Amino acid sequence: MSVDLATVKRVAHLARIAVTDEEAARMEGELNTILGFVEQLSEVDVDGVEPMTSVTPMAMKKRVDVVTDGSKAEDIVANAPDSTDNFFVVPKVVE
Amino acid sequence: MSDLIRLTIAEARDEMKKGAFSSVELTDAYLAAIESANPVINAYVKITADKAREMAKASDARRAGGTAGALEGIPLGVKDLYATEGVHTQACSHVLDGFEPRYESTVTANLWSDGAVMLGKLNMDEFAMGSSNETSYYGPVINPWRAEGSNANLVPGGSSGGSAAAVAALMCAGATATDTGGSIRQPAAFTGTVGIKPTYGRCSRWGIAAFASSLDQAGPIARDVRDAAILLTSMASVDDKDTTSVDLPVPDYEAALGGSVKGLKIGIPREYRIDGMPEEIEALWQQGIAWLKDAGAEIVDIELPHTKYALPAYYIVAPAEASSNLARYDGVRYGLRVPGKDIADMYEQTRAAGFGQEVKRRIMIGTYVLSAGYYDAYYLRAQKVRSLIKRDFEMAFAAGVDAILTPATPSSAFAIGDESLASDPVKMYMQDVFTVTVNMAGLPGISVPAGLDPKGLPLGLQLIGRPFEEETLFKTAHVIEQAAGRFEARKWW
Numbered sequence: 001m002s003v004d005l006a007t008v009k010r011v012a013h014l015a016r017i018a019v020t021d022e023e024a025a026r027m028e029g030e031l032n033t034i035l036g037f038v039e040q041l042s043e044v045d046v047d048g049v050e051p052m053t054s055v056t057p058m059a060m061k062k063r064v065d066v067v068t069d070g071s072k073a074e075d076i077v078a079n080a081p082d083s084t085d086n087f088f089v090v091p092k093v094v095e
Numbered sequence: 096m097s098d099l100i101r102l103t104i105a106e107a108r109d110e111m112k113k114g115a116f117s118s119v120e121l122t123d124a125y126l127a128a129i130e131s132a133n134p135v136i137n138a139y140v141k142i143t144a145d146k147a148r149e150m151a152k153a154s155d156a157r158r159a160g161g162t163a164g165a166l167e168g169i170p171l172g173v174k175d176l177y178a179t180e181g182v183h184t185q186a187c188s189h190v191l192d193g194f195e196p197r198y199e200s201t202v203t204a205n206l207w208s209d210g211a212v213m214l215g216k217l218n219m220d221e222f223a224m225g226s227s228n229e230t231s232y233y234g235p236v237i238n239p240w241r242a243e244g245s246n247a248n249l250v251p252g253g254s255s256g257g258s259a260a261a262v263a264a265l266m267c268a269g270a271t272a273t274d275t276g277g278s279i280r281q282p283a284a285f286t287g288t289v290g291i292k293p294t295y296g297r298c299s300r301w302g303i304a305a306f307a308s309s310l311d312q313a314g315p316i317a318r319d320v321r322d323a324a325i326l327l328t329s330m331a332s333v334d335d336k337d338t339t340s341v342d343l344p345v346p347d348y349e350a351a352l353g354g355s356v357k358g359l360k361i362g363i364p365r366e367y368r369i370d371g372m373p374e375e376i377e378a379l380w381q382q383g384i385a386w387l388k389d390a391g392a393e394i395v396d397i398e399l400p401h402t403k404y405a406l407p408a409y410y411i412v413a414p415a416e417a418s419s420n421l422a423r424y425d426g427v428r429y430g431l432r433v434p435g436k437d438i439a440d441m442y443e444q445t446r447a448a449g450f451g452q453e454v455k456r457r458i459m460i461g462t463y464v465l466s467a468g469y470y471d472a473y474y475l476r477a478q479k480v481r482s483l484i485k486r487d488f489e490m491a492f493a494a495g496v497d498a499i500l501t502p503a504t505p506s507s508a509f510a511i512g513d514e515s516l517a518s519d520p521v522k523m524y525m526q527d528v529f530t531v532t533v534n535m536a537g538l539p540g541i542s543v544p545a546g547l548d549p550k551g552l553p554l555g556l557q558l559i560g561r562p563f564e565e566e567t568l569f570k571t572a573h574v575i576e577q578a579a580g581r582f583e584a585r586k587w588w
Contacts, residue, residue: 001472003463015418015462016425017455018443027459030520034460037521038407038473044480051478052485055295055309055537056562061338075197081432088427091438 001039002032099124100265104169104322105349107268111158111168118158118168121268122151122212125170129214129266135588138261140175140233141183142215150212157210164210166329172267174258175216176223177203177313178302182213186304187231188221190449191430200302201337202271202313202330209329214267218257221451222421223278223306226526228256229511230453238286238508239264239584243551249508252282252526258316259286263584269317269326273303275310276409277504277530280542283316284503284555287544287582289323289572290316292530294562295537296341298327299334307416308339310409310534319581320543320573324348327565343563351566352573357391359571362496366402367529369505375548376502383500383545383556386578387571397496399487404480405532406524411464411477412535417454418461424449456520485536492561498571501529503542503555529557539565543572545579553582 003011008028012019019027073086082089099121102110107121126144133139147170154168173179175187178196185191199207207213220230227250228236236256238249240263251260255272259282262270272279274292283290291314298313305311315326328348334340363384368377388394426432426445433448435441450458464473491499505528509516516523533540539562542555556575560568 001469007463008459011459011463011466013443014466015458016422016439016442016446017450017458018440018447027456030456031459031463033519033521034410034456035463037524038410038477041404041407041411041476041480044401044404044476044483046476046479046483049479049482051475052481053478056339056341058296058339058341061335061340061342063335072197076428078197079194079429081426081430090427091435091441093438 002035003028100128103318104166104268104325107169108167112163118151118154118212119148121168122147122170122214125214125267132264132266132588136237136239136260136264136266137234138218138236138257138264138266139172139215140187140218140257143182143213146182147212147214154210154212164208165325166206167210168212169210169268170212170214171206172214172217172258172261172270173203174255174271174273175219176273176304177271179203179213179216183216186222187219187233188449188451188454189232189431190424190446194429198302201299201332201334202303205332206271206329211329217261217270220254220256221454222304222417223254223273223275224417224453224457225253226277226281226523227509227516228253230451232451235511236260237511239588240286240508240552241587248511249552250285250511252285252508254278255282255290255316259283259288259290262286262288262316262318264588269315269322271313271330272316273311273313274534275306275413276534277527279314279316280530280540280555280557281504281526283542284544284553285508287553287584288316288318289320289541289543290314291323291327291541291565291568292533292539293327293331293565294539296339297331297539297563297565299332299337299340301334301336305420307413308420309416310413312534320569320576321349321352323541324352324569341563346566348565348569351569354570355391356387356571356574359392359497359567360495361387361392361394362397362491362499363394364397364399364402364499364501366399367501369528372505376505376554379546379554379556380500380502383575386575387500390574395496397491397499399491399532401480401483401487402532405484405535406528408477408480408484409531409535410460410524411473412481414457414461415465415474416461418458418465421454421458481535484532488536488538497561498567499559501557501559503529503557505529507548507550507552507554533559538562539568541568541572543575544582545575547582
């Protein structure tokens with residue numbers, strides 16, 4: 001499988017990365033090189049093989065259902081590029 | 096004072112215990128070494144001299160009070176991927192400009208609670224994506240090693256290139272690193288240092304910027320096997336904040352050193368003999384086999400038939416996880432913000448300006464393989480192949496193999512700005528051909544220096560172990576180290 005220029009631009013938009021036409025054209029070549037490389041996986045017989053979902057076989061860890069953290073609003077917004085009254089400030093979303 | 100930096104962690108620990116010198120003296124010696132070397136080597140992106148001296152002073156006070164920890168007063172470097180409270184933490188990316196977390200990663204917290212001192216934050220490939228440390232926003236790291244008779248600068252490997260170079264250039268006693276496809280073991284091999292990627296789940300991932308969560312694992316880079324064992328003992332823990340942290344007590348890894356490898360079954364996988372592999376790599380491998388045989392180990396040929404599919408499967412799984420993990424860098428909560436005409440445009444402009452080319456490439460691949468209509472063909476198939484890779488190892492271990500010996504890398508360190516590698520991303524990806532299988536299967540792997548190539552550059556051997564049997568790796572790597580000797584870069588910087 002390979003990608004064309006329109007697909008590169010669509011994927012860039014899905015990934016929320018602005019690309020110029022020039023960048024998209026370069027990426028088209030690079031992505032197709034990588035997709036060409038991973039193509040060899042189609043030779044592998046995976047019939048009846050379970051996909052790996054857990055690296056180490058272990059039961060999901062659970063913890064007691066109690067509040068262990070919180071009241072850190074100031075810490076959370078401390079690194080924000082823009083904040084007011086412990087809220088993140090972003091460009092207007094709703095008209 | 097400058098000879099203090101020549102001491103290993105074990106030696107400095109034992110000398111400080113005897114009162115031969117203080118942590119403040121040792122820390123000052125390292126800060127002086129950093130000051131003179133860093134403008135050339137570029138291993139540190141942030142030097143925390145004041146904090147280091149404060150921590151060293153506090154350490155000396157603890158020792159005087161009789162409460163010295165296992166790493167009391169030992170100055171370490173920390174890869175920029177680890178969150179360090181109030182200190183530069185940017186994964187060497189522009190997108191995290193100015194980020195100073197209000198929390199400490201579990202691994203670094205473990206080190207400080209054992210008494211270690213932080214010298215600063217170490218350079219790395221941006222978000223740990225790279226094998227040469229050339230994708231860092233802060234510029235490449237220079238390998239302290241040069242080819243015999245050459246002044247050309249070489250890469251230290253990646254992504255933990257700053258960690259490996261700092262250890263090799265005596266700019267810290269040891270360093271933290273991380274390994275997603277080979278990022279501890281390949282730079283260790285390129286710099287004549289020891290690096291171990293422990294079993295997935297052995298070190299907590301909490302507070303380490305996520306690249307590919309099912310593959311990422313923390314580990315140390317150190318000057319010798321003993322120091323790596325000492326550091327891992329402190330870094331590893333059981334952590335409630337990481338659900339993949341495994342509930343197993345952490346052994347004293349240093350105690351495994353010196354144990355006999357007599358009767359140990361060492362597997363040699365035929366699939367690691369790849370086309371175009373340089374002669375010296377094959378010779379190194381045979382030398383390693385001979386050393387272990389001489390030490391009484393039993394050498395057996397094994398088959399890991401799905402080896403060649405590990406790298407292509409990795410380049411689906413890792414970018415897929417990365418595209419999801421890196422979605423958080425959007426200019427809202429931390430780091431860089433580039434204004435746009437609306438919020439979506441702000442995200443797009445921020446990410447376009449904040450991420451480097453390699454990171455964008457991987458986010459794009461990941462987004463594509465997870466997108467509607469392609470998930471089954473790429474991601475699901477890759478995860479099935481991953482099960483097969485793991486099964487190969489399980490069958491070898493079930494047949495009684497205790498550890499597997501392979502080369503660590505397909506070459507020695509290469510030149511900075513290598514044209515053929517820069518023009519073809521897949522060529523650079525091949526650097527991880529021997530290491531990536533280990534991440535795919537979640538196993539422990541150690542890289543230990545074993546010799547020099549004809550150009551006088553270090554080469555490493557890799558040992559792969561059963562899950563949570565790091566002690567076998569330390570014991571066996573120590574035997575190789577004893578036979579091969581230590582390799583030090585000649586100072587030119």
